[in-house]
Amino acid sequence: MPAPQNVFKAALKAGEPQIGCWIGMADAYAAEIAATAGFDWLLVDGEHAPNDLRSILEQVRVIEGSGSVPVARLPIGETWMIKQYLDAGVQSILVPMVESADQARALVRAVQYPPRGVRGVGSSLARASQFAAIPDYLTTADEEICLLIQVENNAGMAALDEILTVEGVDGVFIGPADLAADMGQLGNAGHPDVEQAVTDGLARIVASGKAAGILTLDPAMQRNCLDLGVTFLATEIDVTLFAKSMRAKAQSGFALLPQQIVTGQAETGNASKYLQQLCKHWSHKGQVEFDVYAGTISFASGNSVKLKATSEALEIEASVSPRGDLDRWKIAITDHLKRFAFREEFELYWNN
Known part of the structure; x- marks a missing residue:
């Protein structure tokens, strides 16, 4: 054998x-x-x-x-x-x-x-x-x-x-x-x-x-x-x-839940300028679309921000995934905009 x-x-x-x-x-x-x-x-x-x-x-x-x-x-x-x-x-x-x-x-x-x-x-x-x-x-x-x-x-x-x-x-x-x-x-x-x-x-x-x-x-x-x-x-x-x-199944499961969304605004006459600066700054990290009046920035993590510029204010809508850290995302957006607006008294107020 x-x-x-x-x-x-x-x-x-x-x-x-x-x-x-x-x-x-x-x-x-x-x-x-x-x-x-x-x-x-x-x-x-x-x-x-x-x-x-x-x-x-x-x-x-x-x-x-x-x-x-x-x-x-x-x-x-x-x-x-x-x-x-x-x-x-x-x-x-x-x-x-x-x-x-x-x-x-x-x-x-x-x-x-x-x-x-x-x-x-x-x-x-x-x-x-x-x-x-x-x-x-x-x-x-x-x-x-x-x-x-x-x-x-x-x-x-x-x-x-x-x-x-x-x-x-x-x-x-x-x-x-x-x-x-x-x-x-x-x-x-x-x-x-x-x-x-x-x-x-x-x-x-x-x-x-x-x-x-x-x-x-x-x-x-x-x-x-x-x-x-x-x-x-x-x-x-x-x-x-x-x-x-x-990982894919976890993400598809979380996609069934609503995103966490918060809005905010800052009074400024330079809203269009700051909108464009933020979009350009994050363009190498996420998907960005913008013009002088509006912009959208989206990241693979699920974080996103929409910006709208008027002659008097910058309006913002920030969102994260259902399990994302919304507070941390708000801080990141605020810190970046304050750096761009260092020449003026800039304050971003969140509606939460």
Whole structure:
């Protein structure tokens, strides 16, 4: 009886695109929900999510019971850690921050038993062998392990061609976020120079015959990657999806409630001047429309102000969202207008 077939590895070898999702909520219940979505593969993240081997194993178990395949990203490519993940029954692993062919060769040795590798022999204790219920595990396990390595900085990209010559590496994943940071574009993975480096790297991986992979939330980039020949593509992250959805639902709920609104006025012969100054001042932070008589300023936070100028006064209507801080918003408007009107005795009276 051999080791279980790794259908994910087989699909990559056959060139069949596999669509996946990043799992970073570090919770088996959340992973089980994700496993009902129908993704080809789900990556349980041990690098940037608050996971340890036990929590990863819990998530791997529930994913294995679905139609999706679990992949685990290690926090670092240490031989002892790789051994533990493999013995726990994780057949597909992603190792971050690979920068050289020598490092890639060491990882290949770490996932293989002697004499080809250095993986410790302890399968009788291991979940991977079903606790010694698979008699041929030791002689068949190597072929079913899928080793994916992550290239995500300038050093790794410079060594990519040599890395791609290493036998035993099943796939290479390009990490745009860290690569962008190393290229001087921290937080800007969509920068044209970064995207060019990423697509160039992916094309080189595909040309080498190895599986190419990436995580990107950009639909246009996803399409481009598939067209390049990428075969393991993650299109979503559970954490960001959950956070985005929760925030949107909170906002839509609050939208059912009335805004907080207050009016005010200031007697001044320079109302038009102050109206225009305030609109210009906040034009780089919010949406602004104005002329010499009226203006509207709106911010993404839900704060807004309408201004009307007459020959004798400046009339104001300030509003915030149902849970916004109206008093703070009134103070901000008042302080700005007083700075503009420092040459006169300016007083803004609020009707509340």
